[in-house]
Amino acid sequence: NAGVTQTPKFQVLKTGQSMTLQCAQDMNHEYMSWYRQDPGMGLRLIHYSVGAGITDQGEVPNGYNVSRSTTEDFPLRLLSAAPSQTSVYFCASRHQRDEQYFGPGTRLTVT
Amino acid sequence: LAKTTQPISMDSYEGQEVNITCSHNNIATNDYITWYQQFPSQGPRFIIQGYKTKVTNEVASLFIPADRKSSTLSLPRVSLSDTAVYYCLVGGLGGNAGNMLTFGGGTRLMVKP
Numbered sequence: 001n002a003g004v005t006q007t008p009k010f011q012v013l014k015t016g017q018s019m020t021l022q023c024a025q026d027m028n029h030e031y032m033s034w035y036r037q038d039p040g041m042g043l044r045l046i047h048y049s050v051g052a053g054i055t056d057q058g059e060v061p062n063g064y065n066v067s068r069s070t071t072e073d074f075p076l077r078l079l080s081a082a083p084s085q086t087s088v089y090f091c092a093s094r095h096q097r098d099e100q101y102f103g104p105g106t107r108l109t110v111t
Numbered sequence: 112l113a114k115t116t117q118p119i120s121m122d123s124y125e126g127q128e129v130n131i132t133c134s135h136n137n138i139a140t141n142d143y144i145t146w147y148q149q150f151p152s153q154g155p156r157f158i159i160q161g162y163k164t165k166v167t168n169e170v171a172s173l174f175i176p177a178d179r180k181s182s183t184l185s186l187p188r189v190s191l192s193d194t195a196v197y198y199c200l201v202g203g204l205g206g207n208a209g210n211m212l213t214f215g216g217g218t219r220l221m222v223k224p
Contacts, residue, residue: 033212042198043155043214059213090154099145100212102154 001026004103006091012109013081021076021106023091029101031094032074033058034066036087037105043090049074081110115199115215122221129186131218133199136180144175144182147198149217155198159184186220194222 007022025032030051035043035058045058049068063085065077074093078085088107092100116134123129135144143162147155159166161173161182172185186193196217 035214042196042216045211045213048211056211058211092154097143099157099160100147100155102156105152105154 003027004091004093004101006089006103006106008106009104010107012111013078014111015081015083017081019078019081021078021089021091021108023074023076023103024072025074025091025093025101026072027093027101028071029093029095030071031096031100032068033092033100034064034074034076035090035092036060036085037090038087046076046089078108083110086110115201117197117199117215117218119216120219120221122223123189124223125190126188129189129193129220129222131184131186131197131199131220132181133184133215134181135199135201138179138201142201144173144179145200145212146171146173146182146184147200147214149196149198155214158197189220189222191222191224193220195220 004025033048034046037043044060046064047058047066049055052068052071055066055068068074086109088105090105091103094100145160146158148158149155159171159173161175163175166173174183196219198214198217200212202212
């Protein structure tokens with residue numbers, strides 16, 4: 001199994017640009033989540049999904065959209081990038097009661 | 112949502128046992144407790160999970176008192192490679208709030224030679 005994969009690994013955007021961070025898992029997990037981690041801080045939950053077609057907001061959802069059309073994929077869209085969205089983004093997946101598996105992260109810089 | 116409170120940082124020496132306590136006063140009946148470890152530039156990695164009493168695996172033990180308002184992660188005989196940030200999470204068992212797993216600030220453990 002590849003586990004949780006994220007692309008790209010690094011990205012630089014200009015203010016106002018949009019982009020999609022990709023996340024995929026091959027473990028048939030129902031639950032998937034997106035977190036952001038600012039330097040020296042803990043992870044904050046952006047959006048999560050409990051199954052295909054079902055998404056919900058986390059702690060810091062503003063400026064981000066998600067969709068879950070398949071069990072495997074959970075893309076995160078930045079609608080209009082702002083410098084405040086400069087961060088490392090982690091995608092994670094799990095079965096309901098089990099541990100979360102995290103991807104390697106996407107390091108995003110918005111100038 | 113059950114919030115968690117942990118010490119910001121701890122120091123230890125190689126070979127010592129380290130205990131990190133997490134407070135979660137408003138833990139719900141359906142919530143379980145999970146600990147993660149994170150190294151710089153990596154995603155968090157699962158350490159241990161429990162609901163009550165004591166859980167032990169090959170790397171750590173988790174102690175949960177009867178009232179479940181706190182939990183203690185115990186790392187036996189730490190080494191320099193255990194230097195990392197440790198996070199306590201509460202939740203995960205159904206319902207909108209239970210499905211959200213949120214991280215607190217974590218505890219930065221520094222192991223010295």
